[in-house]
Structure formats: structure tokens, C-alpha cells
Amino acid sequence: MDDAAIRFEHVTKRFGSQVVLNDVSLAFPAGKTTVIAGGSGQGKSVTLKLILGLLQPEAGKIFVEGQNIVGLGRRQLNEVRRKFGVLFQGAALLDSLTVYENVALPLEERTSLSREEIRRRVTESLVQFDLAEHGDKYPAQLSGGMRKRVGLARALQLEPSIMLFDEPTTGLDPLKAMDIYDLFYHTQKLYGFTSIIVSHDIPKIFNLADQVVILAAGRFIVFEDPSEIWTSDRPEIRDLVNRVMGTVYNSKLVEATP
Amino acid sequence: MRGLIERMGGLGLYYLHDLGRMGIFLFQCVQGIFRRPFRFRALVRQIGLIGVDSLPVIFFTGAFTGMVLGLQGYYSLRKFGSEGMLGSAVALSLFRELAPVLTALMVTGRAGSAMCAELGIMRNSEQLDALECMAIDPFRYLVAPKFLATLISLPILTLFFDLIGIYGGYLTGVSLLGVNAGAYFAGMEASVVNKDITLGLVKALVFGLLIVWICTGRGYFVHVIRNAGFGAEGVSKVTTQAVVVTSIAILVWDYIITALML
Secondary structure (H helix, E strand, C coil): CCCEEEEEEEEEEEECCEEEEEEEEEEEECCCEEEEEECCCCCHHHHHHHHHCCCCCCEEEEEECCEECCCCCHHHHHHHHCCEEEECCCCCCCCCCCHHHHHHHHHHHHCCCCHHHHHHHHHHHHHHCCCHHHCCCCHHHCCHHHHHHHHHHHHCCCCCCEEEEECCCCCCCHHHHHHHHHHHHHHHHHHCCEEEEECCCCCHHHHHCCEEEEEECCEEEEECCCCHHHHCCCHHHHHHHHHHHHHHHHHHHHHHCC | CHHHHHHHHHHHHHHHHHHHHHHHHHHHHHHHHHCCCCCHHHHHHHHHHHCHHHHHHHHHHHHHHHHHHHHHHHHHHHCCCCHHHHHHHHHHHHHHHHHHHHHHHHHHHHHHHHHHHHHHHHHHCCHHHHHHHCCCCHHHHHHHHHHHHHHHHHHHHHHHHHHHHHHHHHHHHHHHCCCCHHHHHHHHHHHCCHHHHHHHHHHHHHHHHHHHHHHHHHHHCHHHCCCCCCHHHHHHHHHHHHHHHHHHHHHHHHHHHHHHHC
């Protein structure tokens, strides 16, 4: 039995002559949180889109709960996508729908639940995510943090077994970002889903991680223990840390040194 | 020289690919119309946006087109002593040609551009990706109601244009220039046959299809259109392109349909 929720096997993804992922293999353990970090343009969001089947690799296989999704048709992909909940960078709420309608959307479109049952579930979710007062508002009337909460509430409606978060704290101030991390932590514990977070927010995001994947030069560098990243002597990691994370890395290194 | 040939070849391949992509898009939209669950409320809303909200602009365009036809027709026909044929000239011009073409051009500018920009913004803000990730078919959910609403609205708006245009012609021809009212309507009744109205309605249906296909397709593919740029600039460029391409397509297809059905 494969204990990985998602598995990449020798995956290569190119855009023209640019190789974004170069023959990479990786397992995302079920029920755990994997953080994908790296500099801009290294292929973090591409990795998420490959998992979702929004992009197809040039080579390799991608298994989602044991099923290879490479080359699947639209209908089969839709079945696989039922396993996913996704929180996009800007939350990607449908801006012509209210908060209530956005959260209700997956239930209305993908289930045969009665209107009353949908209303009950959505109202419960809005209370859980502290949005009960905002059900009639439109996304444009919400703050960034509230939009993320609505996005998370919507993503959890179909009780996904895998949650993908694309830059979940981009555009939020540090306090709001901490609130969002707190929310992730508690919802992950509550629902027990496999969580994959793409983020720039280093080192804070590592506190949530069971596994960290650094993307550099088309390769995955995996740290099963996130604290190893601070003491790694791999040249790619040191280079990336020095260039991208700079002073943060140095201060953390000082703290980590006994 | 080799570079020029390569560039032209690349451009040719791009447009061929684009045409194929748009063809598949049209096929998926038609499939989306027949997929369940049917979005009746969204259809009604789109008819409101595309059809009902276009009524004022169609009213003014129809009225002034009819008035100009009345004036021009009167001065032309008077040279031959045939002012009594004014009603016939106004009605035939409207039914066969001007009403479907001008209605389609107005709807392209008003509703087609809005459809293109809406889908382009949804693409850029990942709303279309979000729908796909929720396993909600964006063709059925978003595009199909716009398709049906445009196909329903265009013929009705064209008939409305005909009606207003005829009364615009009456206003200048009869009320201002003194053509006999009975002659105006009798000439119309004698010369307009079912085929003239059918021709106008067929044109309206084809133009409706062109508007919704090109405008939604350009918006949907805003992220892959050559030289469109990104973000708000990309959406504005693609919206302009959609309106221009649709307008040209309407005029080209107007000729083709006229030639086929004459």
C-alpha cells in the first residue's frame, strides 16, 4: 500500500526551451503537510498545476492516491479533482457571487443535496470561519484575509482528502498571515487532509511543515525534517538561502546554533 | 530572408493552431449547452444583460437609421416620381440588410466586449482555474448561458430594430416630408415577403453565433493569445481585438449569407 497521497515519478515539464522540472521524483506523504519553497519562477505553481491536471508533463507519471493522472480525459480528471481542495493565491472567488454563494457553489454543482441541507452546511462553515456576518457581501467588499477564509471554506465543502495552497499569505500583513497559518493548522488537524503549501513565507511556513521541498534549477531537494534546511551544506541550498532568504536564513542560523 | 520565411511560417502555424483551438472551444460550448444541470436562472440573467439591456441602444440606432433611410430614400425616389415606394425601400433595406448588421455590430460593442472582458478577467484572476479545480465545467457553467442568451436575443433585437426603423422612416417620410401614410404602408405590404424577414433572421442567428463564439473565446484564451500582454493590458487588448474581429466577421458573413440566400 502506497503511503503517499501524491507521487511524482521522473516528471519533466518544459515551456519551450525552458526546463521547469527536470526528471523529478517525489512522494507527498498522506495526512502530512508538505511545504514547497523556492525562488520566483522555479516552478512551484507549475508543480501545483501538474498535480491538478491543469498542465501536462512532457515525461513521467503523477499518481494521485495511486492513480496515474497523466493523459486522463476531462471527465476522468474531474473525478480525480473531487479529491482536491484548492486555495489560490488571490482566493479566486467568483466575483459575481456573494460570499454565501461562493461557499455554496461546490455543493450546488457537485452534489445532489437539498437546498435546506446546503444552507445548513454553508451557514455552519461561515460560522466556523468567522464569516457569518459577511454572507451577503461580494468578494470585492472583503479584505485579503477574509477572502482567503472564504476560499478555504469553499475548498473544504466537498471534504477533500488533499488540500493545495498556492501562496496563501501573499498580500497579507504579518498578523493576518499568522491568523491564516493558525487556521491552516487547526483545519488540518480537524479534517486530517494531506496538505501541500506553496509559499515564499520562509521561515514561518516551516513551522507547519512535516516535509519541506526546495525547488532549485528544475530539481526537488527534499528535507524530511524541516530543521535540516538551516544546517544543510548542499551548495544549491546554501546558494538559494543566501540569494533568496538572505538575512532571514542568517538570523535563523544564529538562533539554531547552540 | 530565411528569418522572414521562418517568422511567416511561425505566424501561419500560430493562426492555424488558434483556429483549431477556437474550433474545439465552439464544440465544447455546444456540448456545454446540453450538459446537466441546466442553468435556467443564469440564462434569464444573460438574456437580461445581452438582450434587454441592449434595447435602448437598439432603439436609438434603429430610430435614426430609419429616419436617415426616410430622408435619403425620399430624395432619391423623388427624382423618379416614386415617393410612394418609400415604405417599401425603407422596409426592404431594414429587413434584409441594415437591421441584422447594425444590431449585431451594436451588440458586439455593448455585450460582446463585456463578455470578452469578463472571461479575460476571470482567467487572469484564476477564477476559471478554480472552477476546473472544483470539477465544475466552465463551458456549461459560464459560457453556455451566454451562448444561448445571445442566440435568443439577437433575432428578437433585430425584429425590434426593424419595427423602430420603419417608424423612424415614417417620421421623416410621412410626418416631415409629406409622403402619403397609406402609400408608405401599402408599398411595404406589397413588396416585403416572408423570405425577406427570414433572411434577416438567419443573418441575426449567424451573427449572434459569431459574436458569442469570438468574444467568449478570446476572453477564455486571453492567457495564450499572441502579443496580448498580461493582466489588465492583456484583457483590454484582447477585448479590442475581439470587437474588431467580430465586426469584420459579421460583414464577411453578411455577404456570404446574402449571396447564398438571394
